[in-house]
Amino acid sequence: MTIDFDPSRPIWHQLVHEFRRRIVVGTWEPGGRIGGVRDLAGELGVNPNTVQRALSELERDGLCRVERASGRYVTDDGERIRGLRAEMAADAADDYIRRARGFGIPLDHATSLIAERWTTDDHDRPDPTDATTRPADAKA
Amino acid sequence: MTDHAIEITGLTKSYGRTRALDGVDLRLSPGRIVGLLGENGCGKTTLLKILAGVMQDYTGDVRIAGHRPGPRSKATVSFLPDVSFLPERARIEECLRLYRDFFADFDEAKARRLVDSFGLETSLRLKEASRGMREKVQIALAMSREASVFLLDEPISGVDPLARDTLLSTIVGDLPEHSLVLISTHLVHDLEPVLDSVVMMRHGRVLVAGDVDDLRSEHGTSLDSLFKETYR
Numbered sequence: 001m002t003i004d005f006d007p008s009r010p011i012w013h014q015l016v017h018e019f020r021r022r023i024v025v026g027t028w029e030p031g032g033r034i035g036g037v038r039d040l041a042g043e044l045g046v047n048p049n050t051v052q053r054a055l056s057e058l059e060r061d062g063l064c065r066v067e068r069a070s071g072r073y074v075t076d077d078g079e080r081i082r083g084l085r086a087e088m089a090a091d092a093a094d095d096y097i098r099r100a101r102g103f104g105i106p107l108d109h110a111t112s113l114i115a116e117r118w119t120t121d122d123h124d125r126p127d128p129t130d131a132t133t134r135p136a137d138a139k140a
Numbered sequence: 141m142t143d144h145a146i147e148i149t150g151l152t153k154s155y156g157r158t159r160a161l162d163g164v165d166l167r168l169s170p171g172r173i174v175g176l177l178g179e180n181g182c183g184k185t186t187l188l189k190i191l192a193g194v195m196q197d198y199t200g201d202v203r204i205a206g207h208r209p210g211p212r213s214k215a216t217v218s219f220l221p222d223v224s225f226l227p228e229r230a231r232i233e234e235c236l237r238l239y240r241d242f243f244a245d246f247d248e249a250k251a252r253r254l255v256d257s258f259g260l261e262t263s264l265r266l267k268e269a270s271r272g273m274r275e276k277v278q279i280a281l282a283m284s285r286e287a288s289v290f291l292l293d294e295p296i297s298g299v300d301p302l303a304r305d306t307l308l309s310t311i312v313g314d315l316p317e318h319s320l321v322l323i324s325t326h327l328v329h330d331l332e333p334v335l336d337s338v339v340m341m342r343h344g345r346v347l348v349a350g351d352v353d354d355l356r357s358e359h360g361t362s363l364d365s366l367f368k369e370t371y372r
Contacts, residue, residue: 005332007356007363008361010356011332011356012353038312038314038317041312042309043313045305045333046334047173047334047336049171049172049173050333
């Protein structure tokens with residue numbers, strides 16, 4: 001499994017985003033062990049030092065911790081994970097708002113659009129922001 | 141002894157009246173995967189050959205894995221040239237034996253795994269193999285040493301996408317942890333996520349050297365575009 005990175009932005013930023021997403025959606029379970037740096041590098045097809053840099057950022061944010069000799073674990077702090085979920089959802093909302101504004105849509109239209117689409121749209125499709133489920137031929 | 145895996149000061153090399161390398165200074169640390177980029181004829185291959193110890197007659201100071209290029213460095217430096225270096229008439233089996241005899245750090249089981257993953261039979265004679273197949277054999281051998289420095293000259297340009305993926309995942313996940321990997325290429329795009337630093341050369345000199353993600357932040361662009369901009 002490799003990710004289609006945007007090569008114009010630092011890859012470690014994109015890895016941080018991908019790892020946060022994994023924690024929020026539960027691909028990486030709370031308190032679960034995260035694979036070694038080189039295993040992740042091999043899985044994602046990226047440089048091990050870049051993976052290390054992204055994981056260090058996650059540690060600084062309290063999203064994972066390193067246990068001496070036994071490895072690296074996802075935080076089991078449910079509050080922290082809920083906080084992260086809210087943070088990522090807010091980022092997605094900001095994206096939507098920016099684009100809705102760009103189209104010249106007022107707030108009441110933008111919110112009613114969400115309410116309307118919430119139940120009618122086919123939301124079982126793979127998340128297009130989820131790089132790992134993006135089909136390979138979707139590359140621009 | 142220094143902490144650098146490669147340390148080059150004032151390296152100059154001429155072919156007759158042509159200067160292939162013109163005062164190269166370069167320091168590279170262990171544990172990194174470095175792209176050596178530049179147009180044809182910029183001196184990449186000459187630099188790699190000197191580092192590998194297969195080309196002498198240069199001026200300047202060159203250290204690799206703590207030694208001047210020579211027999212002692214060769215024991216710990218794995219070189220993958222962009223030309224065929226194995227005996228034409230040999231079978232893959234005999235090439236494996238050759239590496240076993242020559243290099244104490246050769247991991248034969250790993251080489252067999254790679255040969256197998258490339259879909260090659262060890263009974264195959266090289267002269268009966270296609271150019272791409274021969275390149276795969278050379279890749280399998282070169283990547284299976286427990287070397288401290290790997291010098292790879294255009295390793296991805298001649299093989300199919302599947303073999304390229306195998307090579308790249310070997311480079312990021314399956315080489316000795318503190319080894320330095322120096323890869324020359326002009327296919328920057330394919331290597332982007334794999335590299336952590338880059339050295340760009342032109343006319344025998346180093347133009348840009350640095351951390352890839354820092355360069356991306358600094359210039360707000362991909363290496364591929366930076367490369368094209370630099371060489372415009």
